[in-house]
Amino acid sequence: MNDSKKTAKMNEVSLFRLYLLRAQYLFIIVGLAIFRWPEVIQQVISQDKSWELKEGVVICMLTAFSALLILGLRYPLQMLPLLLWELVWKSIWLLIVALPLWTAGQMDESTWATAFNCLFVVTVPFVIPWRYVFAHYVKKRGDRWR
Template sequence: MNVSKNAEKLNEVSLFRLYLLRGLYLFIVVGLAIVRWPDVIQQVFFQEKPWELMEGVVISMLTAFSALLILGLRYPLQMIPLLLWELVWKSIWLLVVALPLWTAGQMDESTWAMAYKCLFVIIVPFCLPWRYVFTHYVKKRGDRWR
């Protein structure tokens, strides 16, 4: 019994860390609500002109992302995979696209703007409860296949 209680205690996430996660979710939700939701609302109600393909993809994905992150305010641990997705895709973009352009001195204005937006991802690793992530997403046995 003591062994299982000690194991559970190691896997617990502090209340401070839960509020830190909630704060991160709120920060992202509010930021995207200010930047992206007006685009969606304008498109739905006023339909001035159709979005270009990639513009529509980006706005739709970011809006869906922010809508799902609202659930993180209530279920901060269950929505961690969304934060991991955000951390991974922005890190890949910064390393594979921005860094080579920067080192070659070929960053244009739009690439700098995107890099600046992606650099906000630096706060995500500080908010994630890494012990919980390791225990639940790396160490834990996966679901059965059959």
């Protein structure tokens, strides 16, 4: 087997892995559709109260994130950066916000709820095709700068 065939074989993602990715995208889409989209729709319809700045930013970002994840159902590999972003931000938050509060015994109800939601990120590393990520985002030559 020549080098190009070996590289192509190594970068190939199985159909099973593609379905796992799609399932992960769908899991996140459904969760956000249940918990965030109703807030956005209610805000658009009633506009009874305005959101505080950070609350509005978070809700709008998560809603946009779920809308983009819909593309992952059709293009699971092209939308991998969304799952990588999800993995990174939740891991950072759990490590630098939740863990210190938890070890100090200072977790309040709101922090517990956020930590619980962030802990669902544990499924993401198992569905990401890491060989593909390495080949396409680490090893592959980047786009030209000029």
